[in-house]
Amino acid sequence: MKKLLKTFYPALLVVALYIAVTLLRSVGILNGYYIQVMMFAGINIMMTASLNLVNGFTGQFCIGHAGFMSLGAYGAAIVTTMLFKNVPAFAQIPVFLLGLFVGGCVAALIGALIGLPSLKLKGDYLAIVTLAFGEIVRAILRLIQPIGGARGMIGIPNYANLAWILFFMTLTLYLLRNLIYSPYGRAFIAIRDNEIAADAMGIDTTRYKITSFCIAAFIAGVAGGLYAHVLAFIQPDSFSFTKSSDFLVYLYAGGSGSLTGSILGAALLTVLPEILRFLTDWRLAVYAAILVIVMLYRSEGLCGGKELPFMRISRAALYEKPLFGGRKKDSAVSGKQ
Amino acid sequence: MKRILALLVTLAMVFALAACNNDSSGNKDGDVETIKIGVVCPISGNSAIAGKYITHGVEVIENELGGKIEIKGKEYDIEFIYMDNEASEEKTTNVFQKLIEEEKVIAIVGPDMSKCALAAGPIAQNAKCPVVATFATNTAVTEVGDYIFRACFIDPFQGQMAAQYIWDSGYKTTAIMFNNADAYATGLTDAFKEVYTSLGGTVVAVEEYSGSDVKDYNVQLTKLAAADPECVFFPNLLGELGLQIQQARGVGITCPIVCGDSADTPEVGEVAGPAVKDVAYVSAFSAESTAPVAVEFVEKYTALHNGESPNSNAELAYEATQMVLYALQNADSLTRESVRNALANINGLELPSGAMTMGDDRNPIKGGVVMQYDADGVSHFVSSVNPS
Numbered sequence: 188m189k190k191l192l193k194t195f196y197p198a199l200l201v202v203a204l205y206i207a208v209t210l211l212r213s214v215g216i217l218n219g220y221y222i223q224v225m226m227f228a229g230i231n232i233m234m235t236a237s238l239n240l241v242n243g244f245t246g247q248f249c250i251g252h253a254g255f256m257s258l259g260a261y262g263a264a265i266v267t268t269m270l271f272k273n274v275p276a277f278a279q280i281p282v283f284l285l286g287l288f289v290g291g292c293v294a295a296l297i298g299a300l301i302g303l304p305s306l307k308l309k310g311d312y313l314a315i316v317t318l319a320f321g322e323i324v325r326a327i328l329r330l331i332q333p334i335g336g337a338r339g340m341i342g343i344p345n346y347a348n349l350a351w352i353l354f355f356m357t358l359t360l361y362l363l364r365n366l367i368y369s370p371y372g373r374a375f376i377a378i379r380d381n382e383i384a385a386d387a388m389g390i391d392t393t394r395y396k397i398t399s400f401c402i403a404a405f406i407a408g409v410a411g412g413l414y415a416h417v418l419a420f421i422q423p424d425s426f427s428f429t430k431s432s433d434f435l436v437y438l439y440a441g442g443s444g445s446l447t448g449s450i451l452g453a454a455l456l457t458v459l460p461e462i463l464r465f466l467t468d469w470r471l472a473v474y475a476a477i478l479v480i481v482m483l484y485r486s487e488g489l490c491g492g493k494e495l496p497f498m499r500i501s502r503a504a505l506y507e508k509p510l511f512g513g514r515k516k517d518s519a520v521s522g523k524q
Numbered sequence: 525m526k527r528i529l530a531l532l533v534t535l536a537m538v539f540a541l542a543a544c545n546n547d548s549s550g551n552k553d554g555d556v557e558t559i560k561i562g563v564v565c566p567i568s569g570n571s572a573i574a575g576k577y578i579t580h581g582v583e584v585i586e587n588e589l590g591g592k593i594e595i596k597g598k599e600y601d602i603e604f605i606y607m608d609n610e611a612s613e614e615k616t617t618n619v620f621q622k623l624i625e626e627e628k629v630i631a632i633v634g635p636d637m638s639k640c641a642l643a644a645g646p647i648a649q650n651a652k653c654p655v656v657a658t659f660a661t662n663t664a665v666t667e668v669g670d671y672i673f674r675a676c677f678i679d680p681f682q683g684q685m686a687a688q689y690i691w692d693s694g695y696k697t698t699a700i701m702f703n704n705a706d707a708y709a710t711g712l713t714d715a716f717k718e719v720y721t722s723l724g725g726t727v728v729a730v731e732e733y734s735g736s737d738v739k740d741y742n743v744q745l746t747k748l749a750a751a752d753p754e755c756v757f758f759p760n761l762l763g764e765l766g767l768q769i770q771q772a773r774g775v776g777i778t779c780p781i782v783c784g785d786s787a788d789t790p791e792v793g794e795v796a797g798p799a800v801k802d803v804a805y806v807s808a809f810s811a812e813s814t815a816p817v818a819v820e821f822v823e824k825y826t827a828l829h830n831g832e833s834p835n836s837n838a839e840l841a842y843e844a845t846q847m848v849l850y851a852l853q854n855a856d857s858l859t860r861e862s863v864r865n866a867l868a869n870i871n872g873l874e875l876p877s878g879a880m881t882m883g884d885d886r887n888p889i890k891g892g893v894v895m896q897y898d899a900d901g902v903s904h905f906v907s908s909v910n911p912s
Contacts, residue, residue: 218625219647223618338707341642341664418613420643425613461618470608471568 197497229352231453235437237406243443245399246379248314251321257426259290259408260415283346287412294408302400328423339422347416368500442488447495558601562623564634569610581841613643620644638662654864656844666886675844683715691723699729699753712759762786766795773799793901801899809839810893812905818876
């Protein structure tokens with residue numbers, strides 16, 4: 188019983204958060220504005236955490252993550268808006284889930300297609316390819332008239348709410364945490380730390396890199412599907428390079444290689460511009476200044492490789508000795524060998 | 525040391541958040557006397573120039589009112605709350621929620637872009653808060669619901685205006701060349717044909733091409749020239765117009781050329797060169813307009829903003845705000861619902877671009893202006909056009 192509680196208490200925390208929010212909403216302390224910002228924060232956490240898997244844990248450099256988000260958004264929106272429109276109330280949730288799944292699959296499939304050639308190589312090729320990919324997706328979506336072309340897709344049902352977003356966010360973080368502490372995760376981290384050494388140790392680096400990339404693309408696709416169903420309107424230009432760079436900023440400000448960092452970075456930096464609204468014209472200048480200060484004093488990001496307890500699985504429980512903890516990564520690795 | 529700093533930064537953020545909360549709850553209390561109007565525009569981001577003109581346009585009215593407005597003999601405080609949407613849909617939805625739920629505004633002026641209006645429109649519609657979008661020309665914007673209005677005319681309406689102008693100028697035959705792959709061009713063409721033929725004119729030739737990649741229009745233009753029209757109409761996008769005008773003059777089309785409002789940019793003159801002389805286009809507004817209301821607006825605007833001349837963004841923001849004020853004056857009570865009804869019933873409101881009446885589809889029926897380029901590629905006001 189105690190063990191069960193220990194495993195699931197982060198999830199329980201999220202449920203508690205949701206109940207607290209609903210209560211505060213019903214007594215009028217929290218209004219729709221806060222809920223709206225929280226929903227975007229949740230989506231951004233999913234995007235940042237998935238980007239973290241590629242950039243932070245596998246050591247690759249993807250800079251077109253919004254491209255996967257747009258594929259997921261369009262994939263999901265096509266299912267819910269065009270294939271199964273005006274469904275009765277009881278069928279809405281299955282259709283919504285199907286849409287998100289389709290969105291994620293489309294993104295993962297395309298991720299595999301562009302990952303296969305570029306991840307076989309060592310070096311920064313993925314950065315260039317994903318940059319181009321983001322722009323190509325945008326250009327192609329603009330041309331397809333049945334889904335609205337450059338004018339965008341309207342009338343997407345408002346299926347996503349805070350509960351769904353918190354659910355998928357928790358699921359994402361739970362899966363990513365377990366993945367990172369699994370043999371797969373150890374392979375990812377080995378590739379990040381030294382690809383040649385990992386290869387020499389017998390890790391099929393290409394396979395693991397593509398796996399990590401596809402999983403990240405899938406999560407980004409689901410996040411995109413949620414985004415489409417919050418906004419009820421999507422257009423190709425929403426998923427431009429600016430959007431991709433937003434996620435990079437969240438990732439590196441939070442600290443790459445730390446899921447806690449992704450949560451903190453995405454949540455704080457989504458909320459911060461809204462908190463700073465009272466500064467009117469100076470808002471974005473102060474926002475940028477805060478980012479610079481964070482990067483100056485904590486160049487490794489807010490969390491920089493560290494995790495809060497609930498985002499960590501005790502190494503001792505898995506192996507005799509911690510594989511790596513905090514800064515003493517290198518000595519820990521050699522200690523194991 | 526670093527930890528202490530991090531802690532301090534966090535604390536500062538928490539206090540900032542707390543401060544925000546206090547502000548808003550303070551406003552909520554009691555003061556029914558204050559009327560709040562939200563203004564949503566891109567103050568930062570890559571469309572910040574448009575946002576600057578929009579705030580300047582609204583400031584003309586804010587400055588004139590001086591924080592007070594008299595409605596049916598009672599004086600109220602009026603406050604304009606400017607909100608930055610960074611020209612992003614996501615931020616627009618946040619800002620709409622904030623204005624509607626937290627600031628409790630009675631109506632919202634803006635946003636200026638169709639994409640932002642489409643994303644945030646459902647929020648205002650669900651909360652039943654009237655919105656007057658400024659420059660959102662996409663027809664779908666007001667179809668979101670009965671609380672969404674706009675201050676600009678929709679694309680097809682320009683076709684009607686062009687037809688009216690060409691007919692009024694005494695040209696009985698017109699030839700058209702348009703981009704059949706573009707919604708703007710097809711919308712203008714269809715509306716033009718309908719109105720022009722109903723007025724009694726004849727469309728003698730219609731030539732089509734597909735997409736903005738076309739650079740050589742000589743085949744279509746030669747056919748247009750062979751039809752010998754009294755006037756030609758090019759309802760196309762700005763990237764295409766320069767070459768079209770240049771090539772039209774090249775194949776011997778000497779009659780007047782009329783375009784849509786996409787010609788309202790210096791680029792057209794730069795590409796077409798001297799050929800741009802006497803090319804006319806329809807537009808929402810001109811700072812050179814001679815209508816008394818327009819002259820008054822331009823004078824006030826330039827006086828307030830150190831000689832800056834208003835553009836269409838500024839003028840539409842001004843008109844949208846005037847519409848909201850007019851609705852406040854004429855509403856049965858100061859509720860969002862009454863303001864919406866008053867907005868829907870606007871009839872003959874005098875605005876800088878002419879007399880305005882709200883149509884059934886919440887699109888304004890109002891006049892525009894015809895502008896004409898001189899040989900240097902500078903456009904000048906020719907006449908005002910009012911819908912008949």
